Amino acid sequence: MGKEKILVIGACGQIGVELTLELRRLYGGSSVVAADLREENNLLKGTGPYVSLDVMNKEMLHVQVIRQNITQIYLLAAMLSATAEKNPSLAWHLNMQSLLNVLDIAKEEKLTKVYWPSSIAVFGPTSPKQNCPQQTIIEPVTVYGISKYAGEFWCNYFFQRFHVDVRSIRYPGLISYKSEPGGGTTDYAVEIFHAAIEQKKYISFLKADTYLPMMYMPDAIRATIELMEADASKITVRTSYNIAAMSFSPKEITNAIRQYIPEFETSYLPDYRQAIADSWPQSIDDIVAKKDWNWKPEFDLQKMTRDMLMNLQPNLIGS
Ligand code: VAH
Numbered sequence: 001m002g003k004e005k006i007l008v009i010g011a012c013g014q015i016g017v018e019l020t021l022e023l024r025r026l027y028g029g030s031s032v033v034a035a036d037l038r039e040e041n042n043l044l045k046g047t048g049p050y051v052s053l054d055v056m057n058k059e060m061l062h063v064q065v066i067r068q069n070i071t072q073i074y075l076l077a078a079m080l081s082a083t084a085e086k087n088p089s090l091a092w093h094l095n096m097q098s099l100l101n102v103l104d105i106a107k108e109e110k111l112t113k114v115y116w117p118s119s120i121a122v123f124g125p126t127s128p129k130q131n132c133p134q135q136t137i138i139e140p141v142t143v144y145g146i147s148k149y150a151g152e153f154w155c156n157y158f159f160q161r162f163h164v165d166v167r168s169i170r171y172p173g174l175i176s177y178k179s180e181p182g183g184g185t186t187d188y189a190v191e192i193f194h195a196a197i198e199q200k201k202y203i204s205f206l207k208a209d210t211y212l213p214m215m216y217m218p219d220a221i222r223a224t225i226e227l228m229e230a231d232a233s234k235i236t237v238r239t240s241y242n243i244a245a246m247s248f249s250p251k252e253i254t255n256a257i258r259q260y261i262p263e264f265e266t267s268y269l270p271d272y273r274q275a276i277a278d279s280w281p282q283s284i285d286d287i288v289a290k291k292d293w294n295w296k297p298e299f300d301l302q303k304m305t306r307d308m309l310m311n312l313q314p315n316l317i318g319s
Contacts, residue, residue: 004112005031005069009055009102010076012036015117015171015220017043017179019074022221024048033068036077043178056094058101065105072228074115075102081121081144082273083183088143095147099154107162114155114166115228118240120213121185122149122170125279132281134242134288141279152239159238167227168240169220172284175304176217177311185276186212189253196257196264197313205271208251211282215245216299216307223295230293237288244284245297246304256305260316 006023010016011034021043023032029048034040040050051068055061055077064070077098084091099116106114123132124139140146148170158164173186181187188204195202223243227235248256254266289295299307310317 003031004071005033006072006074007033007035007065007068007070008074008076009035009053009098010078011044011050012038012041012179013076014174014176014179014181015217016076017041018176018217018221019076019224020044021047022225023074026225033064033070035064041179055098055101058104061101062105062108065109065111070109071111072113072115073102073106073111075099076117078117078147079144080182080184081119081142081276082185082187084144084147085142085272085276091143092147095144096150096154099151103154103158103164103166106164106166107158112165113228114164115224116151116155116166116168117224118148118152118168118170119144120170120172120242120280120284121145122152122240123281127281129282131283131285132242133285134237142276145279148240155240156238165232166238167235169223169227169289170240170242170284171220172213172215172244174215174217174220175308177308178217185273186214188250189214192250192253192257192266193308193312196261197309197316200261200263201265201267202254204250204266204268205273206250206268206277207270207274208266208268209249210274210277211247211249212277212280213244213247213282213284215243215297216304219245219297219299222298223289226295227289227293234292236292241289241292241295242284242286243289243295243297244286246300247283248301252301253305256301257309260305260309
């Protein structure tokens with residue numbers, strides 16, 4: 001196989017920044033082209049090529065794939081759950097057409113691989129709340145969940161029908177310190193760290209006991225790359241893999257932070273995002289990912305909290 005050339009679309013988003021940096025660390029800066037509608041993220045500057053690109057402009061995207069000799073595409077651009085509820089038709093259009101543009105081009109240009117993230121948001125209120133399995137009743141009630149579940153079937157279709165090697169993971173809520181999340185229902189779990197450090201208090205838009213599946217970004221990035229590097233013969237799921245690391249509530253993460261910032265206080269003012277969170281499972285069964293490609297998380301709530309605070313406010317953490 002010739003030298004791989006990766007295009008990361010949505011490279012300036014919460015996942016995109018860290019995924020681009022890790023792909024460049026593994027494969028070399030010049031082998032990973034970062035693309036986004038937005039201005040290049042400061043953390044990416046000087047680490048490899050950057051192109052301004054609108055994934056909804058299929059012709060322009062096709063030109064870039066050919067011009068840059070792209071062999072793999074990671075498509076991370078999407079409108080997340082909370083924002084999508086405010087713009088249903090725009091969210092559906094962006095989340096679906098971007099994927100169809102990429103899958104069509106991958107088929108035409110015979111790309112070696114495509115990555116596209118799904119989410120535990122595909123599950124709805126009729127799915128099991130605890131240890132929600134890979135295959136079960138799946139009836140999404142959010143635009144984001146509907147678009148991600150539909151996208152999973154498009155991935156499976158392009159694999160079965162056109163042999164496009166597209167792979168996908170249903171991410172839990174992701175927590176990171178390098179780049180801001182954008183418009184998600186789980187974003188409270190990132191905001192709370194910044195509020196704890198800066199104001200010593202936080203107003204949570206979810207109730208104290210709202211349990212959700214969550215994951216620290218380093219685990220999510222490693223899972224993505226392990227899935228993409230797995231031998232194709234090991235991949236038995238061509239919709240999207242469940243993966244899990246931990247589940248916690250706003251109350252629990254507050255207590256974890258208070259171990260380092262004792263005076264930190266959280267108050268609770270649920271908003272429209274509470275109904276979105278209540279429609280999702282509280283925990284995920286990822287036995288299939290463990291079996292197929294040896295998935296294993298490394299960060300739990302305590303380890304994540306320590307790492308987040310160590311990176312956001314080093315003097316908080318003793319030796
Ligand atoms: C969101 N962070 O909140 C995303 C994620 C499981 C949630 O997909 O929309």
